[in-house]
Amino acid sequence: xxxxxxxxxxxxxxxxxxxxxxxxxxxxxxxxxxxxxxxxxxxxxxxxxxxxxxxxxxxxxxxxxxxxxxxxxxxxxxxxxxxxxxxxxxxxxxxxxxxxxxxxxxxxxxxxxxxxxxxxxxxxxxxxxxxxxxxxxxxxxxxxxxxxxxxxxxxxxxxxxxxxxxx
Numbered sequence: 001x002x003x004x005x006x007x008x009x010x011x012x013x014x015x016x017x018x019x020x021x022x023x024x025x026x027x028x029x030x031x032x033x034x035x036x037x038x039x040x041x042x043x044x045x046x047x048x049x050x051x052x053x054x055x056x057x058x059x060x061x062x063x064x065x066x067x068x069x070x071x072x073x074x075x076x077x078x079x080x081x082x083x084x085x086x087x088x089x090x091x092x093x094x095x096x097x098x099x100x101x102x103x104x105x106x107x108x109x110x111x112x113x114x115x116x117x118x119x120x121x122x123x124x125x126x127x128x129x130x131x132x133x134x135x136x137x138x139x140x141x142x143x144x145x146x147x148x149x150x151x152x153x154x155x156x157x158x159x160x161x162x163x164x165x166x167x
Contacts, residue, residue, distance in 0.1 A: 009074050016057070016082040023051050029087040049092045049123030058091040059101065059121045066105060066113070067121045092123035 005013075028048055031041065052058035053067060060079055062068025069075070083090065091097060101120050104112055118124075 005078070006074060009078050012075055013078050013082060016079055017086075019055060019057075020082060020086040020088055023055070024048075024086055024088050028089055031089045045089055045092060046123045048089055052091050053122040058123070059097050062097075062101065062117075062121070063105070066101075066117050093120055096120045 025044075025048075028044060031045065037045070049058055056064075056067065056069040057079060059066070059068045060071040061076055062070070064070050071079070097120060101117060104116055108116070
């Protein structure tokens with residue numbers, strides 16, 4: 001097996017590396033988009049996501065007509081490697097980008113494509129805490145998690161929340 005990259009990936013790697021060098025703010029290095037985030041952290045990650053989207057990197061595999069780059073597997077791998085090397089945060093809403101958006105592209109109405117896809121790509125949709133196990137034992141019970149949701153809503157963030165098991 002040959003584990004060398006095809007020669008045509010080198011220019012793309014250089015492009016991504018330079019773009020990250022020019023656009024990744026130092027305070028975002030190492031920032032995760034998982035776990036509890038302050039409103040300021042979420043805002044910074046959304047600004048970062050918009051930069052990724054504007055460059056076509058947030059949803060790189062999407063067709064160009066929807067704001068992606070129609071990237072193949074090798075380009076996706078190179079982007080992931082360079083993002084990791086730079087310690088850059090991933091795009092927000094990975095489930096929406098990878099699972100929901102393709103369904104909208106295939107079966108959605110033109111209005112849904114026009115309105116929903118750009119918001120998903122740019123990370124402008126609501127934040128969502130999903131599959132919180134409400135029977136889990138937390139110090140003080142689940143109240144602290146629910147308080148985070150309340151605080152986020154009080155700060156004007158659009159947050160939804162679900163739990164399981166569903167009863």
